[in-house]
Amino acid sequence: xxxxxxxxxxxxxxxxxxxxxxxxxxxxxxxxxxxxxxxxxxxxxxxxxxxxxxxxxxxxxxxxxxxxxxxxxxxxx
Amino acid sequence: xxxxxxxxxxxxxxxxxxxxxxxxxxxxxxxxxxxxxxxxxxxxxxxxxxxxxxxxxxxxxxxxxxxxxxxxxxxxxxxxxxxxxxxxxxxxxxxxxxxxxxxxxxxxxxxxxxxxxxxxxxxxxxxxxxxxxxxxxxxxxxxxxxxxxxxxxxxxxxxxxxxxxxxxxxxxxxxxxxxxxxxxxxxxxxxxxxxxxxxxxxxxxxxxxxxxxxxxxxxxxxxxx
Numbered sequence: 001x002x003x004x005x006x007x008x009x010x011x012x013x014x015x016x017x018x019x020x021x022x023x024x025x026x027x028x029x030x031x032x033x034x035x036x037x038x039x040x041x042x043x044x045x046x047x048x049x050x051x052x053x054x055x056x057x058x059x060x061x062x063x064x065x066x067x068x069x070x071x072x073x074x075x076x077x
Numbered sequence: 078x079x080x081x082x083x084x085x086x087x088x089x090x091x092x093x094x095x096x097x098x099x100x101x102x103x104x105x106x107x108x109x110x111x112x113x114x115x116x117x118x119x120x121x122x123x124x125x126x127x128x129x130x131x132x133x134x135x136x137x138x139x140x141x142x143x144x145x146x147x148x149x150x151x152x153x154x155x156x157x158x159x160x161x162x163x164x165x166x167x168x169x170x171x172x173x174x175x176x177x178x179x180x181x182x183x184x185x186x187x188x189x190x191x192x193x194x195x196x197x198x199x200x201x202x203x204x205x206x207x208x209x210x211x212x213x214x215x216x217x218x219x220x221x222x223x224x225x226x227x228x229x230x231x232x233x234x235x236x237x238x239x240x241x242x243x244x245x246x247x248x249x250x251x252x253x254x255x256x257x258x259x260x261x262x263x264x265x266x267x268x269x270x271x272x273x274x275x276x277x278x279x280x281x282x283x284x285x286x287x288x289x290x291x292x293x294x295x296x297x298x299x300x301x302x
Binding site for chain 1: 253288296
């Protein structure tokens with residue numbers, strides 16, 4: 001896979017720095033610190049917009065499970 | 078002695094038989110719940126904390142719908158134990174609304190002039206927020222009970238590491254099925270990722286590495302702050 005350039009469909013590719021790695025036998029928890037401005041795109045059921053009354057300017061919480069966060073590293077680095 | 082042992086064995090066999098039949102009953106059983114909102118105030122008694130139950134919520138809903146307390150009270154089920162099967166007395170409804178406003182220390186209803194009937198009553202913003210909160214919670218619990226899959230999903234979401242990233246909504250785009258929300262994240266923030274130990278070795282991941290956290294747009298849930 002190294003040297004192969006892929007374009008991903010994933011809308012969110014947030015730049016950050018690894019600040020902690022907690023590695024076990026099977027899994028590892030990676031903490032990524034984000035200090036550069038980042039925008040996330042979220043696609044949800046339209047009913048949720050109405051129920052939560054989401055409009056531009058609102059403060060909101062984006063919830064995402066750690067298992068659904070992929071880590072990408074430039075292999076040349 | 079043998080007869081005593083035999084009797085006990087018979088009793089035991091009967092018990093086992095009953096347990097096996099229990100599975101049939103579960104098909105006809107459905108869960109119900111009563112929801113009410115109460116004030117967060119440890120100094121108050123249980124009674125004084127109560128804010129809004131199903132009856133109160135229905136009354137508020139009807140007032141918002143009809144624009145008048147008199148019209149609203151006709152459609153709300155009667156108080157338990159009262160002779161009326163439907164409808165509340167104006168006095169009872171007014172007392173209930175007063176109690177809620179007093180406990181919240183904010184008015185939930187206000188009078189207005191004008192409109193088709195020359196005037197009436199409407200919910201204040203506080204009243205609307207209270208009602209909306211009640212309805213949202215009721216819908217959430219109802220759909221959780223109706224769909225056991227959702228309940229387990231909710232529990233596992235709590236148990237696994239979840240990222241709760243605060244941000245500001247920049248834009249909302251909707252179609253009949255889905256909506257796309259763009260959010261500017263509040264920084265600095267930390268995103269947690271759970272990957273295989275193998276992947277850490279494959280990527281030769283180390284502290285200090287510059288990386289990208291990749292998240293599909295469909296894997297983000299939104300929560301009110």
